[in-house]
Amino acid sequence: MLQGSRASDHMTAKLSVxxxxxxxxxxxxxxxxxxxxxxxxxxxxSLSAADMMAALYFNFMRHDPSNPQWxxxxxxVLSKGHVAPVLYAALAEAGYxxxxxxxxxxxxxxxxxxxxxxxxxxxxxxSTGSLGQGLSMACGIALAGKMDGKDYKTICMLGxxxxxxxxxxxxxMFARQAGLTNLIAIVDxxxxxxxxxxxxxxxxxxxxxxxxxxxxxxxxxxxxxMRQVVEALEKAANAKSRPTVIIMKTxxxxxxxxxxxNVGFHGRACKDDEYAKAVExxxxxxx
Amino acid sequence: MTGEKLAQRxxxxxxxxxxxxxxxxxxxxxADLAGSTKTSEFQKVCPERFVEVGIAEQNMIGIASGxxxxxKIVFVSTFGVFATGRCWEQIRLGVAYPxxxxxxxxxxxxxxxxxxxxxxxxxxxxxIMRALPNMVVVAxxxxxxAYAATRALAEYDGPAYMRMGRADFPTILPSDxxxxxxxxxxxxxxxxxxxxxxxxxxxxxLEAAEQLKADGISAEVVNMSTIKxxxxxxxxxxxxxxxxxxxxxxxxxxxxxxxxxxxxLCDSKCVPLERIGTRDTFGESGKPEDxxxxxxxxxxxxxxxxxxxxxxxx
Numbered sequence: 108m109l110q111g112s113r114a115s116d117h118m119t120a121k122l123s124v125x126x127x128x129x130x131x132x133x134x135x136x137x138x139x140x141x142x143x144x145x146x147x148x149x150x151x152x153s154l155s156a157a158d159m160m161a162a163l164y165f166n167f168m169r170h171d172p173s174n175p176q177w178x179x180x181x182x183x184v185l186s187k188g189h190v191a192p193v194l195y196a197a198l199a200e201a202g203y204x205x206x207x208x209x210x211x212x213x214x215x216x217x218x219x220x221x222x223x224x225x226x227x228x229x230x231x232x233x234s235t236g237s238l239g240q241g242l243s244m245a246c247g248i249a250l251a252g253k254m255d256g257k258d259y260k261t262i263c264m265l266g267x268x269x270x271x272x273x274x275x276x277x278x279x280m281f282a283r284q285a286g287l288t289n290l291i292a293i294v295d296x297x298x299x300x301x302x303x304x305x306x307x308x309x310x311x312x313x314x315x316x317x318x319x320x321x322x323x324x325x326x327x328x329x330x331x332x333m334r335q336v337v338e339a340l341e342k343a344a345n346a347k348s349r350p351t352v353i354i355m356k357t358x359x360x361x362x363x364x365x366x367x368x369n370v371g372f373h374g375r376a377c378k379d380d381e382y383a384k385a386v387e388x389x390x391x392x393x394x
Numbered sequence: 395m396t397g398e399k400l401a402q403r404x405x406x407x408x409x410x411x412x413x414x415x416x417x418x419x420x421x422x423x424x425a426d427l428a429g430s431t432k433t434s435e436f437q438k439v440c441p442e443r444f445v446e447v448g449i450a451e452q453n454m455i456g457i458a459s460g461x462x463x464x465x466k467i468v469f470v471s472t473f474g475v476f477a478t479g480r481c482w483e484q485i486r487l488g489v490a491y492p493x494x495x496x497x498x499x500x501x502x503x504x505x506x507x508x509x510x511x512x513x514x515x516x517x518x519x520x521x522i523m524r525a526l527p528n529m530v531v532v533a534x535x536x537x538x539x540a541y542a543a544t545r546a547l548a549e550y551d552g553p554a555y556m557r558m559g560r561a562d563f564p565t566i567l568p569s570d571x572x573x574x575x576x577x578x579x580x581x582x583x584x585x586x587x588x589x590x591x592x593x594x595x596x597x598x599x600l601e602a603a604e605q606l607k608a609d610g611i612s613a614e615v616v617n618m619s620t621i622k623x624x625x626x627x628x629x630x631x632x633x634x635x636x637x638x639x640x641x642x643x644x645x646x647x648x649x650x651x652x653x654x655x656x657x658x659l660c661d662s663k664c665v666p667l668e669r670i671g672t673r674d675t676f677g678e679s680g681k682p683e684d685x686x687x688x689x690x691x692x693x694x695x696x697x698x699x700x701x702x703x704x705x706x707x708x
Contacts, residue, residue: 184460225463225492233463234492240484243453247460254421254443255464274484277453284448 122165124333129394130200131161131333135362136389137196137209142376145213148221151372152266153193155297155357158331163262164197167340172202175229181259182248184233186241187266187295188222189374195219195228203230239272241265242292246278249290260344264293268300271309276321282350283322291343292323292352295330297359299370318352330355363388396564396597400537403501403558407432409544410469414440417548421461423470425451431471431501451480455496459488462495467548470496474503474516474557478523489553490526496554497547498523503533503557504593504644505672505689506682515677516557521649523555524622530554530575531622533643533651535596536565539619542573550575559644561682563594567617578625580632584614587700588632588639592618592651595642595670595691602696613700621651626658633659638666638703642696644686647671666706668699 122130134157142148164170168181185194192212199206204218211217218227222236233244245263252259265275282290294314302308311317315325324346328335336355343351359373360366363385377385413420414436423445428434437444445461447454451472458468471477477500478485489496503516524531532547532554534540540558547554554575566581581596582603591599596617603613614632618625618641633639639659641652652669659667672689686692 225494233459234487237483237487240452240456240487243456243484244460244463244488246453247457247462248464249460250445250457251461251464251466254466261460274450274452274456277448277450278456281447281450281453281457285445 124337127161127166127337128158128333130165131158132362132389132393133200134160134193134196136386136393137199138192139363139377139382139385139389141192141196141209141212143382144210146376147213148192148376149189149374150192150376151299151359151366151370152187152295152297153190154361154363154366155330155359156190156193156264156295157362158333158336159264159293159295159355160193160197162333162336162340164201166337168262169259172230175203179257179259182232182245182261184241184245184248184261184263185223185235186263187238187269188235188241191219191221191223194223194231198228198230204228238266238269239274242275242278245290246282246285246287249282249287250285252289253287260289260291262291262293264295267294267296267298267305267311268308270294270311279318279321279323287350288346288348290350291340292350294352294354295357296354297357299359299368299373301370301373303370315354318354322349324349324351326351326353328353328355330357331361396566396600399562399564401560401562402534402537402540403432405537405541406499406501406544406558407435409541410436411439413545413548414443417467419466420548421445421466421468423447423454423458423468425449425454425472425476427472433469433471451476452484455481455484456488458496459492459494463492466495468496469499471499471501473514474500474519475514478516478519478555482522486526490528493528493552495551497556498554499544499556499558501558502560504559505677505685505691506594506644507560508682508685509679511679512676517646517672517677518649519557520621520643520645520651521653524649524654528553529622530620532556532575532620533592534558534573534619535591535593535617536563536567538565538567538569538571539573542571543619546573546575557593559594564597566597566600573619576620576623576625578616578618578620578628580614580628581617582613582615584612584636586612586636587704588614588616588636589642589696589700590616590618590629590639590651590655591642592621593644595644598693598696599642601693602700605693605697606700611700611704618651621654624654624658629655629658630663633663633665638707640668640670640696640699640703642670644691645671647673666703668703670695670699
């Protein structure tokens with residue numbers, strides 16, 4: 108099994124690759140339903156991240172939904188906080204809170220704020236939503252793990268557009284300097300930001316070379332190939348001398364035909380007819 | 395009345411070095427200024443829990459946030475402009491909003507930074523920190539109080555900002571002074587006017603009170619070393635007696651001590667208030683003592699403001 112030396116009774120059961128693929132589509136369906144109920148939210152980047160989120164919470168991460176504060180848990184920081192819906196969906200499916208609560212997204216009084224809030228939602232480690240800050244926070248958590256002699260991993264998911272924020276590169280330099288081999292960054296490289304193609308806004312390429320130049324291990328995968336996703340995480344977990352970044356090539360809106368590569372769905376929910384079609388498409392592939 | 399001149403930052407460093415052995419979960423961070431902020435005193439005795447981030451204040455706050463979320467008591471230090479302004483939104487999201495246990499301790503605040511000029515003179519730091527929910531704002535009056543406040547902040551579980559100056563300036567409190575967050579102290583009792591100061595202005599307030607006394611005016615001097623939460627009990631008790639008030643801070647009159655007092659007074663107890671502070675302006679290079687005069691922060695300015703406040707009592 109993955110991470111044999113880190114295995115623990117607290118760990119949730121690991122799903123197989125086909126089961127993870129199915130879970131990813133269940134998360135996608137939740138995202139569509141939640142954002143439709145809220146009449147707002149960010150479905151596009153939630154859908155591109157869904158496969159990785161399924162792999163993290165149902166295969167890779169050492170965590171215990173019945174004990175969110177377990178001190179040996181792996182920590183996940185969602186730097187691209189606007190895709191909170193897919194994080195909430197994963198947490199609910201994992202058992203941190205009832206799945207029924209998901210439809211309270213973005214409602215007054217709900218713990219499910221538009222962007223994740225530490226202390227409000229079981230399983231949410233850090234408050235995020237303003238881009239470019241999660242990797243620094245993850246560095247702090249990973250550094251604390253090293254100081255305390257803990258073997259937990261800290262995983263930080265970043266959007267690709269948010270790499271235009273300079274703070275990420277401050278954090279990337281620091282992680283290398285501090286020897287944070289227990290830190291895994293994941294870049295959801297769906298190539299779209301609100302303006303359009305990242306390369307037309309302020310280009311990120313050559314992105315792997317940038318991370319390499321900052322002293323990181325770089326793993327490039329197809330973020331919708333579950334076997335590659337699982338293997339990349341395993342490889343990252345065994346890094347010996349450097350922090351690791353997984354650049355996963357993804358499709359914004361993945362899983363719903365008319366949302367794929369459609370930047371219009373970055374920050375808006377489905378309308379009634381779109382909702383019906385999206386639900387139909389996703390239900391057709393969910394076992 | 396005043397003791398020897400000491401730099402607050404030296405006593406901050408001294409307190410940190412003590413905390414290194416007393417509290418195994420204290421972590422201290424700096425952004426290439428440890429020798430100036432005196433976090434180097436902690437580094438000397440506890441290098442394993444000292445974090446140098448390089449010249450990267452935004453990253454420093456983010457890392458502090460992650461460390462605090464993992465159970466650390468984090469002190470981060472750099473100059474006031476950079477500690478608050480450069481990373482304000484990182485503080486907002488990563489520290490204030492999740493109410494994490496990070497102490498932002500700035501040195502080199504105020505116009506008495508002197509020759510480095512306006513780029514390095516923090517005159518808005520209290521305003522922008524005070525505006526953040528959950529944030530405590532502290533400005534100790536001398537080196538001894540800086541020491542006591544550092545130790546008090548280590549005991550307090552939550553976000554806090556503490557500002558200190560660069561220069562040596564007179565100690566006015568006993569070397570074993572106690573500090574409690576949110577508690578002001580009346581240093582001199584009086585009946586004609588309340589003079590409220592914070593930071594190094596408190597010593598000027600005391601001097602002004604002496605001069606007023608020579609004129610037969612009885613001034614009460616309050617050391618308001620916590621700007622947020624403001625000790626309104628002490629404030630109201632004093633102005634009920636004196637009927638008028640002066641504030642003095644080495645900071646803009648917009649958003650700092652003067653504003654906090656004005657807000658409190660107009661909410662419940664309106665009395666004449668004169669505010670000493672910089673008046674919506676940047677500073678400039680020069681000798682600290684010359685700048686204090688040029689920008690209206692001298693003892694003479696406090697003295698005049700007290701007389702004016704008294705004259706407005708109606």
